[in-house]
Amino acid sequence: MAAKKMTMGVIIGNRGFFPDQLARSGREEMIQALAKAGMDAIVLGPEDSKHGAVETHEEAKRCAAL
Template sequence: MSRIPQQLTMGVIIGNRGFFPSYLVAEAREQAVALFSRLGINTIMLDPSQTELGGVETRQDAKICAELFRTHRDKIHGVVVLLPNFG
């Protein structure tokens, strides 16, 4: 059994579909950053400059996110997928 690390780092994916309003991605991002910060958990997620509002909507967005996670694979303890338009 492995020990829980002192500092958790989670990969965060914010999913979206083209026909849903993009502002939901921005709101989910703000809320996720605030929540993880309050819990003392580091995050690795797309920057709004990498894809539209930092969300994953297209196959190309997914490839960009996969490369980001691949780059940080030694730091990421788990992945959280947020689907703000399915709530």
């Protein structure tokens, strides 16, 4: 019997005063690292929020709904 592939929920957090580039590049790096480890990631996409990061309460609710 094959082992079931692990799936991780990932929350990319950002605050208004942090550079957006860090949220974008950090998100990409984390997803790549999980994929390299053979895992899937459930994470907001760039179409769901700015760079796929959570900044607001509404975005947090979208993330929780995943």
